[in-house]
Amino acid sequence: MKRIGAVAVGVLVVLVGATGVGAWVGSDQAVQVVHYGTSNARVLAVQGGQVTLEQTPETGKPGTYWFEWSGAYSLLGDVVSRAPGRVTRQVVRGATPSVRTPGYFGNVPPGDPKVAWGIDYSEIMVRTELGPAPAWYVPGKGATWVVAVHGQNGRRKAELKILPVVHQLGLPFLDISYRNDEGAPSSPDGLLHLGDAEWRDLEAALRQAQTMGARRFVLYGTSMGGQIIGQLLARSPLANTVDRVVMDAPMIDVRMTSEQGARNFHVPGFVAGFVAGLSDAVVEWRTGVDVDQLSLIRHPPKVRPPLLLIHTVPDTDHPIQEPLDLVAAAAKLGWQIQFEKFDQGEHTEAWNVDRARYDQLIRGFLSQVRDITGK
Structure with a gap:
């Protein structure tokens, strides 16, 4: 029984520690200032007004997006073809990048x-x-x-x-x-x-x-x-x-957003609300913000x-x-x-x-x- 009790206490300590870490990480997601980098994709081929990019969860999305590199950009239309590890899109507006160009594929316009x-x-x-x-x-x-x-x-x-x-x-x-x-x-x-x-x-x-x-x-x-x-x-x-x-x-x-954030980290549904609540409490402690308001x-x-x-x-x-x-x-x-x-x-x-x-x-x-x- 003592061994079972010790194991139970150990599991509880681990769970509490993990929950605390999760709450702090969640608060960072909410209030930490981040300035993002500029490269998440690479050009594999260019032909006839079309650009082939490495396929990623971003570059394979349907719709209209931008690809930026070295002060230039392309407005890219919907996907016109796919192959293993590759996705080809039409250049709708802007310059055409060269093969092997690294750049940023995103959903916001470039520049000014x-x-x-x-x-x-x-x-x-x-x-x-x-x-x-x-x-x-x-x-x-x-x-x-x-x-x-x-x-x-x-x-x-x-x-x-x-x-x-x-x-x-x-x-x-x-x-x-x-x-x-x-x-x-x-x-x-x-x-x-x-x-x-x-x-x-x-x-x-x-x-x-x-x-x-x-x-x-x-x-x-x-x-x-x-x-x-x-x-x-x-x-x-x-x-x-x-x-x-x-x-x-x-x-x-904000509370609903925090719960979604916990789910994004694959926190089980029955725990997500608790972790999100704890994360919001950390946000309030760090910033003085009344999250409920x-x-x-x-x-x-x-x-x-x-x-x-x-x-x-x-x-x-x-x-x-x-x-x-x-x-x-x-x-x-x-x-x-x-x-x-x-x-x-x-x-x-x-x-x-x-x-x-x-x-x-x-x-x-x-x-x-x-x-x-x-x-």
């Missing part, structure tokens, strides 16, 4: 507005409480501006997917950075705060836009950018200047403009249940949400898997702003 779409822009510095943060500004007509907010450890270029439609509609476009971004000030503790602090940098951008003639805003946010927008609507005196909102794969509920479902913002909510069903960062629960909660509040599901595509890849539909949704939603309708 001029590089990505040939659209002229200027870079302005937003005066945040921590110091200047760069933003891209594309001028337009009227006093309603589209302001874009990227996600966790992302870059401004991720928000450029909607720029062609915004530019065609003639609306001014401001693509911001915020604390801990490359070129922007670091947060005092060097950690992400999941929107709990970052919303103030968005507020600073809106205030600066007002000095440049903006009076109303359409806010566009992807991933954690959606949570940043949600916290601005909940806390900022400028919330009433927001005419409408677009969220693509937003972080709607970062639920747009249980704590909806005080200002709730019309919302276009876009989400892919297979998203393994923010599960589809998050937007489903938000839509259900919004119905009880009279919050106008247009919910659009995409059956394919990973996190923030709705544009990539069906650009035509995505652009049509954005165009239709933005066409209702007062500077376009005249109302």
